[in-house]
Amino acid sequence: MKLGLHIPDFTWPGGAGRLGPDLADVVKSAEEAGFDRISVMDHVWQIGVVGPAEHEMLEAYTTLGFLAAHTTRVKLLTLVTGVVYRDPGLLAKMVTTLDVLSGGRAMLGIGAAWNEEEARGLGLFFPPLAERFERLEETLQICLQMWAETERPYDGEHYHLGRTLNSPQPISRPHPPILIGGSGEKKTLRLVAKYAQACNLFPGPELARKLEVLRAHCEREGTDYDAIEKTVLFNFDVGEKGENVPQIIDSLGSLAGQGFSVAHGRVAGVSGITPLEIIGSEVVPAIANL
Template identity: 60%
Template sequence: MKLGLHYWNYAKPAEPIEIGPTLRETALIAEQSGVAAFSVMDHYFQMEASAPAEEPMLEAYTTLGYVAALTSRMSLGVLVTGVMYRHPGLLAKIVTSLDVLSGGRARLGIGASWYEREQRGLGVPVVPVAERFERLEETLQICLQMWSGKVEEYHGQYYQLTETLNSPPAITSPHPMIMIGGGGEKKTLRLVAKYGDACNLFATSPEDVARKLDILREHCATEGRDYDSIVKTALAVRPPLADVDGWLAYVEQLAGLGITEVQTMPERNPVEFATELAEKVLPRLASIG
């Protein structure tokens, strides 16, 4: 079982001068201890369900570029990019740039954006949910076309590109991993089956994950896709350090369902969290799966 560290809170400590050094130290501890993937959120305001919107928040790809310069092994991605936040052609270019500068470690984590307060606050268009998913599918098509090396036109309902030039190309072959986040049964999991290299599920319970994977298997059959070719990952909402034995048992259940990577989120100072994770969790996680 691989472990991903999802860095979601920049408020511990909250002083702007401390944000960079804290992020740096956390990333280095994660890299040295064997964490496989490092991810950040794609938000501009902190999520109100978790903390006040006014708490510090950094732009995702700028942050990953900083982490890329500090590390050499961990994969780097956004969990997950909101489809409305960047034009698809520019998004493909951004992820390609991260892949080149990181030596082939970029992932494209993507999903339908949802946080309307930050969108309205910063002038990002707010469109109906159905349209967001239609735009998500076109975005996936555009990214794949740009990563294919074909310099052609693209004409969709929402996006029109006259020249999908992408130079330099991504280092990762055939392209950076496309991880589609979310468990929507009719649309999101269908897009995983059709376009995704990986899924990312919200692991509220092993039973819920099992049901989502069964539905993904059905979509794969419909799309003629090999279900086993899709990497299954999950964001583990259960905190690992409060009950390490219980958390590892929970992860073992996820592994039994086919999950090969779990992401965990610091619930305290991230340097302290990463240090304890390295000491108490990672040595035991290697035997799972």
């Protein structure tokens, strides 16, 4: 079992003036603790389950570039990019750039987008849900085409690219891994089976059934189900003195037993660093062989 540090909240005690150095300290500490990857949300306003819209939020890919400069090993991704926020040719170029400058550590985390309030607020493109899923599939096709070293045109229903030149190509081979976020059984998990190397699911009692649905889609698509990395959202709250560590280890063991190999999690009190140190000394060694 591997751990991913998810950073959805930038409202930290030091304020905006300290965000740069504080964030650098957090990601360096996470890497030292043994986290496998670090992710940020792709939002421009804070989301309701984390805090008020007015709370601090950083643009995702600028932030990932900053994280690349302050780490050496961890994989870097969004959980997850809202597909309609960037045209796919530009998105493929952004992920390529992150991969090249980080030494091959980028992943493309992507989904159909959901936050209409922030999109309308800042004038971002936000079509109806059915169209967003159509655009998601075309975006996946475009990214894969641009990462396949072909320059042929792409002519889809929504996107038309005259020349899919992408130089330099990513360092990751055959391309940066694609992770699709979401649990939708008819569309999202089908796209995982057809295009992705990883999925990210929400925790809950339906996890086992979601994996069976994914397995069925893989059978129809001719995809190796076992080759797809199963990841799940997980909140880490170790407690003030690490008193919650045994429960966290048990929960991670249960998830590993269901077939999950990565838990992406928000760490309570992360800006204080101590929770990361506790996870590194007590949780990471305990789950290494799950």
